[in-house]
Amino acid sequence: MNGPFRFSRVLLFMLGFVSTTSQLQARIVRIEITSVQSPTFEGKVFGKVGAYEKLRGKAYGELDPAALQNAVITDIQLAPRNARGKVEYVMDIYILKPINLANGNHKLFLEVNNRGGKLFGGFNNSSGGNDPTTAAHAGEGFLMNRGYTIAWNGWDPSASAANNNLTISVPTVRNPDGSPITGPSYEYIVFDDKPSTTYSLAYPAATLNTAQATLTVRDHLQDSPTVIPAGGWEYVNERTIQLLPAGTTFRQSAIYELVYPARDPIAAGIGFAATRDFVSFLRYARADDFGNVNPLAGDLQYTFSYAVSQPARYLNDFQTLGFNADENNRRVIDGIENWLGGGSGIGLNVRFAQPSRTERNRQNHLYPEGVFPFAYPVTTDPFTGKTGGRIVACSTSHTCPNVFEINSANEYWVKAASLLHTDALGNDLPDPENVRFFLVSGAQHGAGNVNNRGLCQQFQNPTNAEPMLRALFIALDDWVTKGTPPPRSEVPRRSTGTAVIANAHQNWQTGQIDQEALGWPTIPGVTYTGLITTRYQLDFGSSFRHGIMSQYPPSIGERPVYINFVSKVDQDGNEIAGIRLPPVAAPIATTTGWALRRAGYGENEGCEGAGQFIPFKPTKAERLSVNDPRLSLQERYQTHDGYVKAVEKAARKLAEQRFLLQEDIDQYIHTAASSNVLK
Structure with a gap:
């Protein structure tokens, strides 16, 4: 009704x-x-x-x-x-x-x-x-x-x-006298898929005079931005810009950045x-x-x-x-x-x-997303001297929830997820009483289509975390309602030797993970650069404590790098730390949380939320013919039945740790049995 x-x-x-x-x-x-x-x-x-x-x-x-x-x-x-x-x-x-x-x-x-x-x-x-x-x-x-x-x-x-x-x-907020509030605003502009001749702004421009704004362009993140002259673009109206002459298309996958005076914030x-x-x-x-x-x-x-x-x-x-x-x-x-x-x-x-x-490897670095504090316990920002933590407020009011922070490998590579459970210098922190942390090993930002490369060089990673999310939700419910202790955290740690520290890169927006330190194998046809997002301390001005970005774009402090890291990998390139779901524990491919863009789309730069699915060769002869160092499916499992048993063993082990429910164990076994692996 x-x-x-x-x-x-x-x-x-x-x-x-x-x-x-x-x-x-x-x-x-x-x-x-x-x-x-x-x-x-x-x-x-x-x-x-x-x-x-x-x-x-x-x-x-x-x-x-x-x-x-x-x-x-x-x-x-x-x-x-x-x-x-x-x-x-x-x-x-x-x-x-x-x-x-x-x-x-x-x-x-x-x-x-x-x-x-x-x-x-x-x-x-x-x-x-x-x-x-x-x-x-x-x-x-x-x-x-x-x-x-x-x-x-x-x-x-x-x-x-x-x-x-x-x-x-x-x-919409206004000055005390009723006049419009104006201030600096910023737009990161990239068209990867559909070419466009216009771009819509998040906020109306305070003036249509392009001389009071700055529009730049570069093809790659490591390039120095080139300023587009004030006569090279215009406001179509207060919420839209276009390049000149009218009808000019924004270059595919080029990075345009606009800093302009905006009005009428909300x-x-x-x-x-x-x-x-x-x-x-x-x-x-x-x-x-x-x-x-x-x-x-x-x-x-x-x-x-x-x-x-x-x-x-x-x-x-x-x-x-x-x-x-x-x-x-x-x-x-x-x-x-x-x-x-x-x-x-x-x-x-x-x-x-x-x-x-x-923010990810290539995009949106200058927005106030990754700002201190990152971790739950109280820590000190070594660059500003500020102290803070995500549980400070709720500890004071005695209203803290129980929390599961679950991230894919992609978040460690492109969103500095390790800072959730370390201090700003990358030192492990003890888990708060009310929080646990989990890495889904080798997963991208959500399950990808194994038959689709998108903008990337390799096929995307299909590892699906939903079965584990269901099991952990039941564990969270039991923790809250029954006081049942939760599963222990499963993340890379410096103390266990499973963490690989990101090195700061000459280009401030990115860093690099050393291939030898990571343990990454050299796989034929796969480019490895070690590209990782590095979290920098950005200074938005003295008014930022009130949420007002008086300095835009932000400046970078003298010691700008917050240390972050990822999990080491095994001889296949699959991550060691975290929750290794059956596609990682009983693999048929190397699965990663990182990926690189292909030619025409910012080649070899980060492919944002995507990961990679790099299949193993079926036989030893096939892998040796291309110098693939990873064991073939036949060398690993001998037969199709051997593969199914390996999947079942991995699934049941996860269930013992409360990371899978019985119905999802059954589904993993059914999927493996129905597959064409070694048939």
């Missing part, structure tokens, strides 16, 4: 009158459920839990800019206020819940969306979809069979509302408070200020979050900035599973924020 989802004040009274004080503390002042589909998933029934329903709508929030919990939000003091002196925002909300909440497990699975999109499908072995509706969207129903309520909320103001994405509307950091207040409302409130009942009122006992990539970085900063405590100082999220966040934040709580950006 569709239509408003409101309950009368009579029903509200029957549920228990909500005091004015608690209403105000919830900070979601109104929810509006605009559509209900009951049942959803075409009526599919999930065991004893039963059928699910889908609720879509809006949540309207208010923030007190004077409240200590909100004062950290950049520019909130400059945001417009309503008659009550509060700052308003509105966000999309989306809930999948058991029709009969009593049959559920009374736990929330909050998926923090990625640029507005939903990525929970892997948990259910389905496509998921951005508007999950059909039985196929539910897949095997991993989450639903266990009775989780699943929810999403808009938090990213840069997310498009198209294609059922979720977004948030936050206010209070983007409100996106942190929005998630805090939404989960707090679902968990603790009976109704909003207008009598609209919380659809989960009285049900939730535990709350969990799951995030992939961009929102994992968001949750890193969510913790650092203290947003896991609501305005009544109650814990918001009990357990966090972060996948692919790297050693990074998101750059959301800054003036002229662009949270859709992410």
Whole structure:
């Protein structure tokens, strides 16, 4: 059924009158459920839990800019206020819940969306979809069979509302006299796929005079940028630029960078408070200020979050900035599973924020994503003398969640993930009581297509971490709800001799991993350069402590390198440290978290989130004919049955460590048995 989802004040009274004080503390002042589909998933029934329903709508929030919990939000003091002196925002909300909440497990699975999109499908072995509706969207129903309520909320103001994405509307900020705020903004511009003659800016230009901006171009990262004269480009309008003469195409894969005076920043950091207040409302409130009942009122006992990539970085900063405590100082999220966040934040709580950006080997180095602190415990920045840690705020408020930080090899190579569990000089740190760290050995940034090279030199890496993510989520749930100790961290460490330190490169944006130190074999037809992202200390100016980048582009400190490292590899080139899933423990190829671009696309520069799949030769004779040092499939397993047994052995070992569930062991064995390996 569709239509408003409101309950009368009579029903509200029957549920228990909500005091004015608690209403105000919830900070979601109104929810509006605009559509209900009951049942959803075409009526599919999930065991004893039963059928699910889908609720879509809006949540309207208010923030007190004077409240200590909100004062950290950049520019909130400059945001417009309503008659009550509060700052308003509105966000999309989306809930999948058991029709009969009593049959559920009374736990929330909050998926923090990625640029507005939903990525929970892997948990259910389905496509998921951005508007999950059909039985196929539910897949095997991993989450639903266990009775989780699943929810999403808009938090990213840069997310498009198209294609059922979720977004948030936050206010534009202005100077105290009402005049527009202006300041430096930056655009990293690369067109790899489709040539374009125009480029859209994140913020409107404060002036259309190109002499007050600087546009540069270079073909490779190591090249010195060439300034394009002010007469060589123009503003089409305040949000668009083009090269001159009109119709000139931006060069394929060339790096253009624009520093320009922008205006009308938004209070983007409100996106942190929005998630805090939404989960707090679902968990603790009976109704909003207008009598609209919380659809989960009285049900939730535990709350969990799951995030992939961009929102994992968001949750890193969510913790650092203290947003896991609501305005009544109650814990918001009990357990966090972060996948692919790297050693990074998101750059959301800054003036002229662009949270859709992410830094990798070649891209977006000058955005405020990788800024101290990186690790969870308290450490000292050797370059600035500042101290900090991601658990400082929650330790003070006693609201720390239990956290699994899970990263692929790609995050170690391109996003300095080792800084999550070391100090700034690369020294191992003890795990905090509430955090564990995991490397998925040899995996790229999400499973790739083994038949597709994309912009890269080799086929992409298909290693799929979803089975392990499911098992770890169950372990996280047990840790939170039962106190069951979690699996121990599995990451490269200097203390165990499994870490290889990155060397700073002459070009400040990148470093290099020495081939001999790594143990990388020389494989015919495969280029090795050791390219790695190196995390540098960037100085955005004295105002940056308030989230204002007064100095753009940033300067580099005198001792700019934060030490980071990757895992050593074995004789095949497969990583030694971390969780070695069956494709690594019983391999048919070398799988890497790094890759290089092919000719025409910035050759031999980093291929960003991609990894490599470099197959072994079937026989000894074939590998010797091309001087491949890696053993052939025949030398490793002798027969197809030998390969299947090796996969089964690897899978069962992982299950003993609580990294795989039985149903996924069965799937690994079935896939190996159905393969053509040595047939």
